[in-house]
Amino acid sequence: MLDSVLFQIAMIITIGVLSQWIAWRFRLPAIVIMSLAGLIIGPFFGLFSPQETFGEIFSPIISLAVAIILFEGSLSLDFREIRGFRHSIVRISTVGALIAWLLGSLAAHYLAGLSLDVAFVIGGLFIVTGPTVIIPLLRQAKLKERPATILKWEGIVVDPFGALVALFAMEVVFFRNQMISGTSLLLFFGASVLAAVIGAGVGFSIGWLLERGYIPEYLKSPIVLGSVLLVFVLSDAIMHETGLLAVTAMGIVMANMHLSSLRDLLHFKENISVLLISSVFIMLTASLSIDTLLEILNWHMLAFVLAMMFVVRPLSIWLSTIGVGLTNKERTLIGWIAPRGIVALTVSGFFADVLVKSGFEGAEIITALTLGLVFSTVLAHGFSIGWLAKKLGLQATEESGVIIVGGGSFTAVLAEAIQSFDKPALIMDREWGRLYKARQLNIKTAVGDILSEHTEFSVDLTPYETLIAASGEDAYNALICHRFLPEYGREHIYQTPMHTGDPSDYSKTLGGKTFLDQGYDIHTLNHLVDEGYTIRKTTLTEQYTYSDYEEDQKSQTTIPLFAVDQDNNLFFLEDNKKRSLDGVTIVSLTSPIRKIIKAIEKAGNSEVSPSTDENV
Structure with a gap:
């Protein structure tokens, strides 16, 4: 079976793509992994010899691949x-x-x-x-x-x-x-x-x-x-x-x-x-x-x-x-x-x-x-x-940041919370006035349409691994997610819930993943922040688990936004339901009533739960 040309073609492509995935998963140089994979299956163990298999068409195949x-x-x-x-x-x-x-x-x-x-x-x-x-x-x-x-x-x-x-x-x-x-x-x-x-x-x-x-x-x-x-x-x-x-x-x-x-x-x-880079490197090194x-x-x-x-x-x-x-x-x-x-x-x-x-x-x-x-x-x-x-000092960033499209009260405090974990955050909007709150909080901002070609060459998007479309226009948010899907990947593209119409109006292939539950659209979130809602961080421990956190939040309006683990990796709770939450810090948008409860507890010297709970 190993001598079959079809089998070798399939294995070369598979090993090449697998090498790319291993490099991505463990943050290793992809070229190194591909070269080592080719040496292992070729000269080291003699499993494949693409040059012998393909014969006279070996060099033309490589040349055409290089041209593409x-x-x-x-x-x-x-x-x-x-x-x-x-x-x-x-x-x-x-x-x-x-x-x-x-x-x-x-x-x-x-x-x-x-x-x-x-x-x-x-x-x-x-x-x-x-x-x-x-x-x-x-x-x-x-x-x-x-x-x-x-x-x-x-x-x-x-x-x-x-x-x-x-x-x-x-x-x-x-x-x-x-x-x-x-x-x-x-x-x-x-x-x-x-x-x-x-x-x-x-x-x-x-x-x-x-x-x-x-x-x-x-x-x-x-x-x-x-x-x-x-x-x-x-x-x-x-x-x-x-x-x-x-x-x-x-x-x-x-x-x-x-x-x-x-x-x-x-x-x-x-x-x-x-596919070609992976396959060609495997073929060349395996033929040595x-x-x-x-x-x-x-x-x-x-x-x-x-x-x-x-x-x-x-x-x-x-x-x-x-x-x-x-x-x-x-x-x-x-x-x-x-x-x-x-x-x-x-x-x-x-x-x-x-x-x-x-x-x-x-x-x-x-x-x-x-x-x-x-x-x-x-x-x-x-x-x-x-x-x-x-x-x-020539790395764009050591941390993977978040770019938020849409200025306003909520996106400003969200970006500030993200920055508090030493992660880069950028808020971008087509209107200067909408970025006023962000500038007050010293958030990095950019004026322009993220869909325009001019923005592509004037704004460096390299430091940002996650994108949240949070403008006031549902169709614009969906279009942004669709445009940047190939660059960021579906796991890193989000949009705020629709505030008009039916969410099913947009297919999964057009929009991004929904950021927060339905009902918390960007207009509602901006209104809550304007009414006094604040960002709160809560660190979970063995004594104070996620179940305790959920129980405590029933008595007040709290909206979990994202979480950060002990390695400072940012993630969204909806995407990590099976993830261990020990030591995780949950960042929430919390009602002002929480301040009142904390003040009463402090005045009465009552016992509080053993969690780290603070305002940003």
Whole structure:
């Protein structure tokens, strides 16, 4: 059964997705888990060998997957995102890449023992990082906006250029050794320009057709996906490795046409990319041999890898970012994070084959050298990015916060209660006046429509893991929940109960989960706060259980809002009915009568229940 092609395909996808889930569940770098999973089922235990199973179609499958991943990444490269630090990205992608190419080539020659010709070629390839490794790391680390955006743009933009730089270097080496004529160099430049033109032209044409309704909704994603594959294959047929440039150009053009249906395309491509990244990493690592892995332990290779990580990368970033406005902490973080991934692994095999067949000495160790760099950077950067960002103060937040859409009395005191647990809270509203109460309580606020594109680029939503739609308009709340469902997930999207009509007017697929019981709509909650209701915290103990809490609250109007456990994790009681509540602090909106009862108890020196009960 293990030899069945269908079985291996199913297992590769399953193990890849399972690795992603394990990484999410235990807050580990997804790339590391996927790589280890591939090594376990491949060279360590010999359960699968995808390269043997798929034979001649192994490399084409990997190449097409990389093309889709790179296109999906480039679809997010909207130039509006980099206002204020465009110079940093341009410098790193040009001057920084050139410095890394030259220094990497010298390291490959003097430390890894490659000939100057081979080192010149492979040094060009090693400037790449790529979305397959950068984007999972950024998702895990939750960096601040500027370093995260710079790393993302560098990874996507430099990816195709790394392959082209290596291809150009190989053409120069062949020309220097009189193996080709000068015409071939001109053809290389011509093919590169043509690939970019093909990608940009197809991207613009598809975007034009999408906007004018010439493509039906159900065919939009399939047609775009098919076009990406066609552009990649056509460009690659003209000249090898130019397909990556073509699909990147196609994605960037479409991203900056500001298409109305772009977000739907992005969600579709993101889902595919998760499957492809998982599967491709499993396939590549599972196809390695023990001999190749042992080659990595050669001290020459270890010295090269260490030089690339601790000398070449930091030096190229620090030199290329002089005078562009980045802080030393940002330059330190960016100068450390440069994991290599799928593109380096797949493209290095092509160059190794060509150079070995052409008789260049040392080219046979290119695959092992690439593998050593990939694994070392993935492990080192995967486990260190969060720690280093925290030390440098470049993490958006250590705690997962809450964004509340809708200003008012209730949302202001709710946000204040959330902030009292050292969790970030943001209240956003389309009208400045509705945020008056929040500003009085020193709550972070933002004016604007969360559904607008302008807000997407002006408000950093990274620190907020949970969204509560609490505006005065039921339809607007439902629309907000529907819009942000793919980003936050259904478990982290809430909306206040409807105050008009029937709750069944909105399906579960449109709105979010209901925040509080029906009847406590936002207008009622605002009225209660205006009437004197206050936030109260009650800590449960073995002596004072949740049952005691419920019994005590029967004599007064109390509305449980959320709870925080001993590890400072915020959750909603409705979602955790089976959760142990020992040591949990329940935050409630309580009637003013509670103050009167407490005052009477204090005056009469009566015994009170052994719970921690206080006002915020």
